[in-house]
Amino acid sequence: MTPPAQSPGSPAADKADNAGNAGNPDLADTPGSLYPELDAAALSAFVVALESGDVTGLPPARAAEVAEARSVAVFTRTKVTGADGDLLDAGMWRHTGSLPRPLIVMPSPWTSHGWILYAVQATLFASRGYDVLAYTTRGFAASEGRVEVAGPLDVADGSRALDHLIERTTGPVTKIGFLGDSYGSGISQLVAAHDTRVGAVVALSTWGDLGEAFYENSTRHVAAVRALLGAAAKARLSPQTQSVFDNVLANRDIEGTLRWAEQRSPLTHIKELNRRQVPVLFAHAWHETLFPTNQTLKVFNELTGPKRLVLSIGDHSGPEMTGMVGLPNRIWTDAHRWFDHHLRDIDNGIADEGQVISEVMWNKTLEPRPTWHSLTERVHRLHLAGSGELAEEPEAGWTATVLCGIDTPATVADKVVESGYAEIAGRPKVYPTGTIDRSVAAVWASEPARETTRLRGTPRLRVTYRAPNPGSTFIAYLLDTAPDGTGHIVTHAPYTDLGSAPDSLVSADIDLQATAYDVPRGHRLLLVIDARDPFYGDANLPRATLAFTSPEATPSYLDLPLG
Incomplete structure (x- = not known):
């Protein structure tokens, strides 16, 4: 009928x-x-x-x-x-x-x-x-x-x-x-x-x-x-x-x-x-x-x-x-x-x-x-090194491989909207950074902070990678990691390239989301890049790899806004 x-x-x-x-x-x-x-x-x-x-x-x-x-x-x-x-x-x-x-x-x-x-x-x-x-x-x-x-x-x-x-x-x-x-x-x-x-x-x-x-x-x-x-x-x-x-x-x-x-x-x-x-x-x-x-x-x-x-x-x-x-x-x-x-x-x-x-x-x-731009008093540049460090000097010639299609413990949040209520109540999401599989994600860590690091403004990431397919996506997370390996998210940003030829080098210059965050003395900053997050759609083919690197002419780095 x-x-x-x-x-x-x-x-x-x-x-x-x-x-x-x-x-x-x-x-x-x-x-x-x-x-x-x-x-x-x-x-x-x-x-x-x-x-x-x-x-x-x-x-x-x-x-x-x-x-x-x-x-x-x-x-x-x-x-x-x-x-x-x-x-x-x-x-x-x-x-x-x-x-x-x-x-x-x-x-x-x-x-x-x-x-x-x-x-x-x-x-x-x-x-x-x-x-x-x-x-x-x-x-x-x-x-x-x-x-x-x-x-x-x-x-x-x-x-x-x-x-x-x-x-x-x-x-x-x-x-x-x-x-x-x-x-x-x-x-x-x-x-x-x-x-x-x-x-x-x-x-x-x-x-x-x-x-x-x-x-x-x-x-x-x-x-x-x-x-x-x-x-x-x-x-x-x-x-x-x-x-x-x-x-x-x-x-x-x-x-x-x-x-x-x-x-x-x-x-x-x-x-x-x-x-x-x-x-x-x-x-x-x-x-x-x-x-x-x-x-x-x-x-x-x-x-x-x-x-x-x-x-x-x-x-x-x-x-x-x-x-x-x-x-x-x-x-x-x-x-x-x-x-x-x-x-x-x-x-x-x-x-x-x-x-x-x-x-x-x-x-x-x-x-x-007085103004937004006055939050940032100076910018400190850390370079992505092949040793997995966020280093003071650039280093060329290394490769860090990220496997596509697999999620990691590095995620934006557990739930849209609701995770923010836990943050307001003083219970931000705890990230077990030690369980992030380094064969799936690329990870770089800073030296322990000698004093409180006052991040104020918009962190910026420049990174170069080789993608085997015409479309690629990655998500970059900046985490505050305590000596015991537990972390809290500071900020993040996704990036997608849809126009590059297969197997070409892609240069990504991205602003992470703005922040006002105090990294305590003794804590490390952890930059994690993976290729899958349920918050975002991605352009990657399953099981493809993204090979991150740092060419001598255009080194990969993280700019930290300090206040």
Whole structure:
């Protein structure tokens, strides 16, 4: 019997569209949410209390926040008419009276929970005098439409949401801010680039160059794409979105994906942000597995207006997560101070604290710096030697062979997103460096540090290798190794070459992900290169070998940024 036809956008079609993800073994270990430790039920109860005024069952702090907000503002659920007439689910906090007032619009993260993730923080903003609208982005939860991944419809939705709030604000509007976490952060930057009414942005766990986030050094971020698909299992993806994600996983149409990503990258629209000198606050995690730090740094360093970058231990959305449920959180404190300064003209000192605040691994010291480039005071070059040492002088003529298709204990992390929560809790992944098979991976070790080595900035690796096939991939890891052989990851980066002729020498110059890491006295730095990591797709043929070397004319080396 032939099943009935399903119209696009119908619940049956949506269920069918996403059913394939559930049976895909590649998605079996991906999280169902990018916020695994968030209590959505508690946030829903908070919203119910905002509507009714009944705070029974709420913790005392949340009950007090509800009472304070209700004494100065009115909360309502609402529907925003977005682009193409699609209705977007939203919550709105409005003050009565005719006083001039700033506004904040908050597009939701990549989650089936929608705008309620902002409920507590939006309430705190309202209590401080802002009119606020938080909305669920198209295709998620109770919002209509299909997920376009920060496409033109999403940008238009942001402006429509602002229109909706302005039309319902009783007094004159002074200044306007957009704030988003994760998915909502990218949309916030793009709306600010296209809508001249937006006067400041807060972008938490964001992206700057979406193409680089999907294809870092031409290497497919397959685990990140699977995690995004897993977190969007209940969403309604547009055919183009589904096709792009499928193409990344299947290694198809790279150029088409990069064209799609370019339009959705704030880096593409940086001139619009700079022309109006829009103040932007970024918050990011050092070990971000969805949107690696360097691609956000590209946008930060290109911005010419007021800007601030807060870098923390952890992974995607982890550093700011506790603030979403109302617990004290320095990321959200900075967000409030940023908007208070740039939207309410309050001189709270944030403009004088430096552009960069970095949390050092693993002592959690917060270090302010006037600019990103001021983190690095000097660069120390160590050369890759045939003896397996990171040496002070170059050495030519050696070969170190890496066997493709075999994973090693050197990996990016155990899980996307979730491993970052362990880091925040002081339990970073321990790497048994002694069990790394030197016939599968190439390994170089430094001398034990005579004093604490303060890595600050972007380590850079130059390496030459011979690949027998036209495509090749390797992953470089920098580990901090204790005298007992246990290690912690400092940083890493993948690299893929798709254009060289078979059996040719390939020269790779790559930036490892930026870091602020203190290597203790007596510890060694360990550089590990292997050809397989489940976080990435690779271009290698199984059982092929990559032969690393150091030509006399172009020696292989590791540049360490020191602060």
